[in-house]
Amino acid sequence: MRFAQRNAQVSARITMDVCDDRTRRYTVGTMSALPEILAHNTEFVKNKEYEAFLTSPLPNKRLVIITCMDTRLVELLPKAMGLRNGDVKMIKTAGAIVSHPFGSVMRSVLVAVYQLEADEIAVVGHHGCGMTGLSPGTVLEKARQRGISPDTFQTLMHAGVDLQQWLTGMESPRAGVLASVKMIRDHPLLPQDVAVHGLIMDPETGRLEMLSPGEEGDE
Numbered sequence: 001m002r003f004a005q006r007n008a009q010v011s012a013r014i015t016m017d018v019c020d021d022r023t024r025r026y027t028v029g030t031m032s033a034l035p036e037i038l039a040h041n042t043e044f045v046k047n048k049e050y051e052a053f054l055t056s057p058l059p060n061k062r063l064v065i066i067t068c069m070d071t072r073l074v075e076l077l078p079k080a081m082g083l084r085n086g087d088v089k090m091i092k093t094a095g096a097i098v099s100h101p102f103g104s105v106m107r108s109v110l111v112a113v114y115q116l117e118a119d120e121i122a123v124v125g126h127h128g129c130g131m132t133g134l135s136p137g138t139v140l141e142k143a144r145q146r147g148i149s150p151d152t153f154q155t156l157m158h159a160g161v162d163l164q165q166w167l168t169g170m171e172s173p174r175a176g177v178l179a180s181v182k183m184i185r186d187h188p189l190l191p192q193d194v195a196v197h198g199l200i201m202d203p204e205t206g207r208l209e210m211l212s213p214g215e216e217g218d219e
Ligand SMILES: [Zn+2]
Pocket: 068, 069, 070, 094, 095, 096, 126, 128, 129, 130, 131
């Protein structure tokens, strides 16, 4: 009961903090996980549970990991790879796909290398990835059903946005990882002495399979 009351208080505080109508719609109109998270956070800080996680911004293992946002990997991947807080720079994106050489993922990699002393990169895809065979038609149809106007699709297309290509997934996790490894390895701003590895994880057992050692050429 006390927990429920605290949630209600937190929820009310969020609502009061929100002035923008658009944001208010999401805050009030949905079943949000946020009140429970904020309540937990208050206790976490109060009990100084953070002390076990104190570390520096520099990655102890000088490693960058690019992996998928899959929920099964949230705890499994660090545990299966023996990683602790502070060990690596972790970049998460659907399918572990680096889709653009000058997008935010590649920028993050370069910042990690030049600013944060990382000198090794591992792309970790996984079996059973939702980005395998992702159909742009299906995604766009669901967007339409959720209220996105066909005019919006038209406007984006006229503006030069290729939604079909943008929302296309990968042929297989292996193909996705190898394409990302190639994108990073071939990047004109990546130093030659930075190793780029490709791996696939089993999302149930955490078992890793090495696809292409960083020192080798492309597949
Ligand atoms: Zn995935």
